[in-house]
Amino acid sequence: MRILHVFPDEKFFDYVSDFFDELNNVENLYIYYNREQNYTFKYIKNTSKIKIESSYKEYVKLFSSSNIDIIYFHSLPLNVWKFFRYIDKNKKIIWWCWGFEIYQKCRLMKPLVQVDLYKPLTLEYVRQNEIKSIGLLRFLYWLLMYPYDYIIRKKIISRIDYFTPVLPIEYQLMKKISYFRAKPFMLNSGPGLASKVDFKFHLIPQNILIGNSLSYTNNHLDVFSKIHSYRLCNQKYVVPVNYGTDFNGNKMFLKDIANLHTDVVWLTDFMPFEQYFQLFETITHAIFGHIRQQAMGNIFACLEKGIKIYLYKDSVIYRQLVELGFIVFSIDNDLSEISLQKVLSKEDAYTNLTCCRKIGIHKIENANQELNTMFKQ
Template sequence: MQTHIFTSESIYSKAFLQRLGDNLDLSDQIIVFRKQNVQFQFLPKRDSPKIIYATTFISFIFKVLPNLLQSKWIYIHYLPYGPSLLFWFLFRRLLKKTSWIVWGGDVFVYKEADKSLKNRFLEYLRKKIIPSFPEICSFIKDDALEAMKIYGSQAVYTPILYPIPLNITDLKTTQQVDEFPNHIKILVGNSADPSNFHLDTLEMISKFKHQPIKIYCPLSYYYDKVYIKTVIENGHLHFGENFIPILNMMSSQEYISLLKCVDVGIMNHNRQQALGNILPLLYLGKKVYLRKDVSTFNFLTSLGCIVYDISEIFPSKFEEFIEIKSEFQQSNFEKIKALTSDEYFINLWSNLIFSHKDDKCN
């Protein structure tokens, strides 16, 4: 028996369970969600894992702890920056049979440690917990290495991959609905998280405001209403009606149609984020700008993908800003197709899960 712990049901957890369940027998796997979200609920099938919802600390103790004690191995899918750290601190002996599967934000949150007394306490717990993990898994190796360096971890690194929540084959087959065929479409960020640095990005590209452009800005994830209002006001100030904020969740088909219409994607995050947008954009042959000092940039270029340093926007003319060579588009398509294939995904996860099948319970 093995146990997987997620903070919440999400579009990523649903895609993960569906894809894994289509290829592996998960009947000996237990999936724990700390928060329920019916919209992204996984529908069990034959050989499906057992699903447990533990939305309070007390329910986690009574419903989940017995399974953790009996499990041969535990997987923490994202390490929250909150009260659950106290649980892992108190039950540190469980960590010697636990893999931390890094999502990105759960590594770089250490940069918030000095912002409050609460954060300092949580960071103290992390410094006790993280060195106890024998294995740290991540899609981007640099994220795992950063965690090991900051927390003095001697863990083994294992590459792992979450599926993008969009069906990769749908990216080519879904009909493209382009409301503005005579405009260049620019996608700014992937959510309303301030780590997108929307205001900086909008200021950076404001020099192109007299060009035939439309700015799409997804603001449906993350719920800081004041920040969202500020981004919208700033977008309209620079671009008027050519700035289009996306405030509601879109269906997969609607979002794919949007991505197919986009010409340029700008992901100005200061940490690894938005791969669920970046990979489809590269697959579709779009031009993507990232910060060069973020692990995502190094990861993609190491694969042979062509992505662009966001600092190149400053001196660029509009034609240079939007141009991407057809051979680069084809190369990116082939690299992302291989990276997101079922074969690669299942190979990584089956290797990880089966490597711990024979581990003894502690």
């Protein structure tokens, strides 16, 4: 079976494409549309497997080609909506949902899955910032240029045949939408080869990771407010602000307002995948203020490496991880100056690694079986 992959220039492509290349009886077509034939990828490293198509006419022909069986969307941003009009009705469509497509507002549309993304301080800042950034003229522009967004989105979502979430709970959340008819595909694992990690636990507290990007959904302002008075010895906060465009893209904004009494390492430059995760060797605690599913690569890396994790109790991530048997802690009740000086126990670290291994086991075999079942239906 031939799969056409529709993907952005993002850091997830490399490990996801490696996974699909391991599947049986599958030919993957990694064709990237860009008007520049000599486009240089910013995040993707394994470019040898990618063909760049600079002709829009030739690119959209692929969606009705008899040589293609499956269209696989790596996320579903607005700029790929236009391709759905060219998709043959006999094609299977799989949507691997990254999260932003279902939790975030989009132009004048409400989120598909509505959760309270922001804690009080961040919410206040976002409201003020949205009023300034959107403005009346942009509102009117959206109203005039995209009056049928809701109708188009409904048609697109109802056309999806199979849905892969990052967390299984997201499939249940999407099923509450009346026009969502997609069946689950790789519901319990998602694409990506399972990592082989040795058991690790920590004896002494080291650095503390806060969030994963320069995004409002990290709720940095509220997290900083919680920890600003903590005075820690021989520990530093590590705050990635090298990815994301919120706070007007000002990477130093958070530094100027953080008001923390413990030393902070601000990650401002983009780091290759391997180099970034080398930092985790010095991390023993991590605080993720996300309410929606986000930063799961970081979170699972922490769970595998015996790092103590704090999340808000009303977070989709917290709910899912607890349901799966992971040992995680709440920002609301457990986070304190004392708790940041106590590492995750050896027993709890082993529990978390075991849960990670259960999720990753038999990923290739399960995907092969599901694809075969898909074509028997």
